[in-house]
Every structure is written in structure tokens, then in C-alpha cells.
Amino acid sequence: MKYSSAIFEKAVQQFKNLPGVGQKTALRFALHLLKKKDGNELTSLLQSIQDIQHHIHVCAICHNIADTPECSICSDANRKKNVLCIVETIRDVIAIENTDQYNGLYHILGGLISPLDGIGPEQLHIQSLMHRIQNGHFEEVIFVLNPTIQGDTTIFYIKKLLAQTPISLTSISRGIAFGGELEYADDFTLARALQNRLPIDNYVKN
Amino acid sequence: MKYSSAIFEKAVQQFKNLPGVGQKTALRFALHLLKKKDGNELTSLLQSIQDIQHHIHVCAICHNIADTPECSICSDANRKKNVLCIVETIRDVIAIENTDQYNGLYHILGGLISPLDGIGPEQLHIQSLMHRIQNGHFEEVIFVLNPTIQGDTTIFYIKKLLAQTPISLTSISRGIAFGGELEYADDFTLARALQNRLPIDNYVKN
Numbered sequence: 001m002k003y004s005s006a007i008f009e010k011a012v013q014q015f016k017n018l019p020g021v022g023q024k025t026a027l028r029f030a031l032h033l034l035k036k037k038d039g040n041e042l043t044s045l046l047q048s049i050q051d052i053q054h055h056i057h058v059c060a061i062c063h064n065i066a067d068t069p070e071c072s073i074c075s076d077a078n079r080k081k082n083v084l085c086i087v088e089t090i091r092d093v094i095a096i097e098n099t100d101q102y103n104g105l106y107h108i109l110g111g112l113i114s115p116l117d118g119i120g121p122e123q124l125h126i127q128s129l130m131h132r133i134q135n136g137h138f139e140e141v142i143f144v145l146n147p148t149i150q151g152d153t154t155i156f157y158i159k160k161l162l163a164q165t166p167i168s169l170t171s172i173s174r175g176i177a178f179g180g181e182l183e184y185a186d187d188f189t190l191a192r193a194l195q196n197r198l199p200i201d202n203y204v205k206n
Numbered sequence: 207m208k209y210s211s212a213i214f215e216k217a218v219q220q221f222k223n224l225p226g227v228g229q230k231t232a233l234r235f236a237l238h239l240l241k242k243k244d245g246n247e248l249t250s251l252l253q254s255i256q257d258i259q260h261h262i263h264v265c266a267i268c269h270n271i272a273d274t275p276e277c278s279i280c281s282d283a284n285r286k287k288n289v290l291c292i293v294e295t296i297r298d299v300i301a302i303e304n305t306d307q308y309n310g311l312y313h314i315l316g317g318l319i320s321p322l323d324g325i326g327p328e329q330l331h332i333q334s335l336m337h338r339i340q341n342g343h344f345e346e347v348i349f350v351l352n353p354t355i356q357g358d359t360t361i362f363y364i365k366k367l368l369a370q371t372p373i374s375l376t377s378i379s380r381g382i383a384f385g386g387e388l389e390y391a392d393d394f395t396l397a398r399a400l401q402n403r404l405p406i407d408n409y410v411k412n
Contacts, residue, residue: 002303011254048217097208
């Protein structure tokens, strides 16, 4: 593509770095912002990106995003402190919160064990998970991980670490298809899968 | 959607203002930037948006985007100064430049005459067009406008204004389907349509 402005061309290139954005979409974004450059929209967008860069914290307890050092879920007195939901990413927490079916706490692993990609337990937030469980009063740990080999491996690994504890381990039921992505599941399917969670021994055997 | 961070939620809302971006895509963009927040990508994106806001000029002659008060096409000594291509928007110039078939100048109208939308000739850059034509040495004016009623009305209006001049008026041929958008035409079709341009009298009659 040829542009009469090098600044504009650079902006289009920057937008192409966003996930799923190609040349024409990036051009569309840049032209849209150019049209809005005298209004508040551009200033608000700039402010939001700067806020992402400087003002979003990672919760010291569950590794979720937060506006304060401790996230609003961990510090919420109304949530059950004896149930812990283990997820891979922030977007899994968002998906589960949207079902309105869960009122416990979360722990974000930040990934799944995947030896082929060089991701072992030490790259994930498993040490802090163990620390939380040892110092907390959890009665149930629910695994809500993508139903892939990496997800199963991660569950198996954590299950072994927790073998000596009396905590009940469960997993969401196999309502979500193999190879599917949690973020694209509809709220109803995800809510049902949470309600019908299975004891971890059943899950690993099948 | 529920987020544990109000800052993050605001960022997602900002991304939703971009054209064609819904809730899930906006969330994807925000999470992508969050992941990259310590790298250069976010800083470069911020810089580019700030540059769009403050450093992109509009060419005083043709109304194209430019890094200087006069755009690189208008100030290019190698381009033909006797051919003028009239287009609706900046993206039309980008599309034509990509065909590598045109070496003249441009004039961006900034829209098309559309009485139903309250857009008359005075809202467009037609006065500056007349000024250019009266003070220039143009031998041909090529209309490259979307083949819609608004496009035809605009051609008809400008044709009447130029009735007393000896300038040859042409239009790209009807190679582009009615109702189609110039920006989605492939380079080849657009290039052929430019090569096979028709005298304006043939165009308006058919």
C-alpha cells in the first residue's frame, strides 16, 4: 500500500499488530481515528491505552487484573472463601463471572503445562497456588481449564501436589467440546458445566 | 460483561468505538495490549495515535493527508500537472495509487452531493476545485467516484460548472459494479477502469 503520509502509514502498521487485524481493517481504523481527531474519542482511546500501560495492577493473590494491588474479587467479603476456581487466563475469569453462577475465588495459572512449548510448572503460578491452599481454608478446588492435553496434564500435576490434602477436587463437566476454547463458549453451556462439575477422579479416568 | 478492573473495562469500551469491532474483538485487543504492556508495541501504538491527532496535515491543495502542509503528490515534480483526478475520500487515492496506472494529480471532494443527507456542493471541496482549475493548466479531469446516484449527481453538478472550459471530462468506465465500493475493488479492475475511461457525455447518457 502507498500512502501520501509516512505518519499515517506507520499508524496503519501499528494497527496491523492487533490480533486478527489485516491491512484493510488497519486502514479503516486509522481513517476512522483521523476523522475523529478533533473530538474526545481519540483522547479517550489514548488515555485508555496509557492506563493499560501504567495503571492496571496484577492482583498479588489470584493474578487477575485489578485497579488496586488486590483485585475486587479477592477483597470482596461476600464471596465464599472456601471454594477456589483454577483457570488459565484472565479471559476465563471474565467468562465465568458472566455466567453469574460462581461466587468463590479464583486462581489464574497464566498458562498450562506444555513441555513441547517449554512451559513447565515453574513458569506458571502453581507455587503461589500451593501457598494459598496451605494457608487458606479451601474445601473445594474447581478446575476450569480448556479440555486439551495441556489442560489435562495441568490438572493431573496439581492433583498430585494436592494428594495429601482433604480438599475436594472437581472439574467442570465435559459439556465443552474437545479442542474448543472457553472464551467462545456461550454463557449457558459454561454455566451448566459449572453446575454439573464432576469429582476429579471421574474426570481423569474417562 | 463484568471485569475486575474498571480501567480495563473502559479500555474495552474505547476499542468498541472502532468500526466493525464488537465486544469480543474489543476484549481481545485490550488483552493483547495488556500482554504487551512492557514492550515497545504499546508505546509505538500510543505514539502513532498521538501523531494522527497532532501531526497529520491536510494538503492545502488537494485535501489529501500529508506530513507537510502540501502533500507528496502535489509537490512531486514528476507527476503530470495537466491531469486531475476527482475522488471522494482519502482511501480512493490510496486505492488508485496502488494500481500504479495514474501519474496525475488528485482532488478530494470529501463526500458526494446527497440532498437527502443534507450534503450540498457547499459542504464539499468544490469551490477549491474550481479555483484550482481556473488557475491551473488542466487538460483532462477524470472523475473516479463510486457509481451511485450520489456519484452521478456530483459528476453532473461539476460538469455543469465546467461547461465553459475546454477541459476534457472523463470518468472511469463502468467496470465497477453499481452499488460497489471503490475501496473493495481489486487493483486490476480499478486499473482497467482507469485505462478505459470514457468521455463524460457518454457516461452521463448511458
